[in-house]
Amino acid sequence: DAGVIQSPRHEVTEMGQEVTLRCKPISGHDYLFWYRQTMMRGLELLIYFNNNVPIDDSGMPEDRFSAKMPNASFSTLKIQPSEPRDSAVYFCASSPGDEAFFGQGTRLTVV
Amino acid sequence: AQSVTQPDIHITVSEGASLELRCNYSYGATPYLFWYVQSPGQGLQLLLKYFSGDTLVQGIKGFEAEFKRSQSSFNLRKPSVHWSDAAEYFCAVVTGGGADGLTFGKGTHLIIQP
Numbered sequence A: 001d002a003g004v005i006q007s008p009r010h011e012v013t014e015m016g017q018e019v020t021l022r023c024k025p026i027s028g029h030d031y032l033f034w035y036r037q038t039m040m041r042g043l044e045l046l047i048y049f050n051n052n053v054p055i056d057d058s059g060m061p062e063d064r065f066s067a068k069m070p071n072a073s074f075s076t077l078k079i080q081p082s083e084p085r086d087s088a089v090y091f092c093a094s095s096p097g098d099e100a101f102f103g104q105g106t107r108l109t110v111v
Numbered sequence B: 001a002q003s004v005t006q007p008d009i010h011i012t013v014s015e016g017a018s019l020e021l022r023c024n025y026s027y028g029a030t031p032y033l034f035w036y037v038q039s040p041g042q043g044l045q046l047l048l049k050y051f052s053g054d055t056l057v058q059g060i061k062g063f064e065a066e067f068k069r070s071q072s073s074f075n076l077r078k079p080s081v082h083w084s085d086a087a088e089y090f091c092a093v094v095t096g097g098g099a100d101g102l103t104f105g106k107g108t109h110l111i112i113q114p
Helices: none
Strands: A005-007 A010-013 A019-024 A031-038 A042-050 A053-056 A065-071 A074-079 A088-095 A106-110 B003-005 B010-014 B019-021 B024-026 B032-038 B044-050 B056-058 B064-068 B073-078 B087-094 B108-113
Touching: A005 A088, A010 A019, A019 A088, A019 A106, A031 A074, A042 A065, A042 A074, A053 A065, A074 A088, B003 B087, B010 B019, B019 B108, B024 B073, B032 B064, B032 B073, B044 B056, B044 B064, B044 B073, B073 B087
Parallel strands: A010 A106, B010 B108
Antiparallel strands: A005 A019, A019 A074, A031 A042, A031 A088, A042 A053, A065 A074, A088 A106, B003 B024, B019 B073, B032 B044, B032 B087, B056 B064, B064 B073, B087 B108
């Protein structure tokens, strides 16, 4: 398996634009997590899914953020409209139920 | 709710010296415990994990960690660090039987001096 695949690796966008981050989890993993990492706040859990169903989205900062998992092999994290304070590295991780396997992350810069 | 504390934000160690990174958790029962490492510009990689059994666990890259129930700790150790060990280290816990509640500490930044 190629591991958790995230795209794009880097994204630069202008404030107000819509941004979509993509994630392909490891096949067979029941859990999928979206994390955000910044210098100030460290690694924050935004939302996680179990069997494609969102379980806990309490970490989603505000309504501008939304996440979907239409099937077991794909998830998106969307920010609309984007703001400079959304600049961070966004990680997707999947898990079979214990340890989590992380993607390489998407570095988002909102200018 | 469970929590994870890594009291050291930064640690500087000379190459070849021993290393211990501290991790304490707050939870009523024994959780699953993990250490992850993050090199610059990379995702997190699992170093080792503890679920049950022997409280001293061995991981990759020569790391080990010891679970101490009485202290609610899971400290990471390495007898002799290499320059390539410079990275960010995260302790994490999972409570319950699944990945629900995967919680990370704030991380410890390890600097290796020549």
